[in-house]
Amino acid sequence: MGIRPIRATWYGLPRYYDIAFQSETPAEADFLEAAFRRYAAIEVRRVLEPACGSGRLVCELARRGYGVVAFDTCRPALTYLRRRLARRKLMAHVLAADMNRFCLPPVFDAAYxxxxxxxxxxxxxxxxGHLRSVADSLRPGGIYVLGFHLLPPDASEHCIERWTERRGQTTVTVTLRVLTTDRRRRIEHIRINLLVRGRHSTRRYFDEFPLRLYTARQFRRLLGQVPHLELCDVFDFWYEIDRPLRLTDELSDAVFILRRR
Ligand SMILES: C[S@@+](CC[C@H](N)C(=O)[O-])C[C@H]1O[C@@H](n2cnc3c(N)ncnc32)[C@H](O)[C@@H]1O
Structure with a gap:
């Protein structure tokens, strides 16, 4: 008989989340550093990560010498991150906070x-509220690197992705499925299925949650309401710093470089 999946918060299983995305981390950190050098009008030493999750990028940037402040609402993820920093003898300031609206002093050279x-x-x-809070926490000339999927107007709404990653004796297979897409309300529902194989056991988990939808035009309109942030360039998840792209309806994964005026 198959193993029954247990409902769990995907982000509340930070070790498995971290394993699932581990391959992305070095390329993302390289891109962030390249973007800091190219787009920030100030030297980037102090950085902020809202919604840091398991902190894979927090650890990587702390290891590369940045002063990192990071926050999330998920307590298990924050505990995991603090332990990991301690284990690796790395320094970062980790807080519980909501990215919806937050208030930090304007001391950051970059956020991501x-x-x-x-x-x-x-x-x-x-x-x-989020974009304004980020703008208020950046020094003038600092940048915000913001990456998320756009929904092109003619995109297929049936999306399923599956991948497997391994760390030590643990193998994690993630299946991500879009369950429903409501363009009018701008909400899609995602289901995550997680298959975790350890040395002695196999477990299945699942989670479902909504995400807000954006077309390129909808994001431009939102940005127009935050005059302190200017759009410098846009990339995709290939993270090729020498190949900025045009923000059009064809783009489905976008990494925006926004600069604090
Ligand atoms: C896709 S994960 C990204 C984690 C991390 N940035 C990374 O790249 O690995 C999304 C994170 O957003 C956090 N999150 C969701 N809503 C939030 C909110 N309102 N305020 C702060 N964090 C939030 C979740 O707890 C989760 O850790």
Whole structure:
């Protein structure tokens, strides 16, 4: 008989989340550093990560010598991150906070938020509040690197992705499926299935959650409401710093470089 999946919060299983995305981390960190050098008008030493999750990028950037402040609402992820920093003898400041609206002193040279975390903000008001809070925490000339999927107007709404990663004795297979897409309300529902194989056991988990939808035009309109941030360039998840792209309806995965005026 198959193993019955247990409902669990995907982000509340930070070790498995971290394993699932481990291959992406070095390329993302390289891209962030390249973007800091190319687009920030100031030297980047101090960085902020809203919605840091398991902190894979927090650890990587701390290891590369940046002063990192990071926050999330998911307590198990924050505990995992603090332990990991301690184990690796790395320094970063980790807080519990909501990215919807937060208030930090304007001391950061850059902020970054990749991989769709931004789409967890389900209303225009929350998204605007987030962008304004980030702008208020950046020094003039600092940048915000914001990555998330756009929904091209003619895109197929049936999407399924599956991948497997391994660390030590643990193998994690993630299946991500779009369950429903409501373009009018701008919400899609995602289901995550997780298959975790350890040395002695196999477990299955699942989670379902909504994400906000954006077309290129909808994001431009939102950005127009946050005059402190200017759009410098846009890339995709190939992270090729020498190949900025045009923000058009064809783009489905977007990494925006926004600069604090
Ligand atoms: C896709 S994960 C990204 C984690 C990390 N940035 C990374 O790239 O690995 C999304 C994260 O957003 C966090 N999150 C969702 N809504 C949030 C909110 N309103 N405020 C802060 N964090 C939030 C979740 O707990 C989760 O850790």
């Amino acid at each position: 938020n990749t991989f769709d975390s931004f789409r967890h903000l389900l209303s225009e008001e929350a998204a605007r």
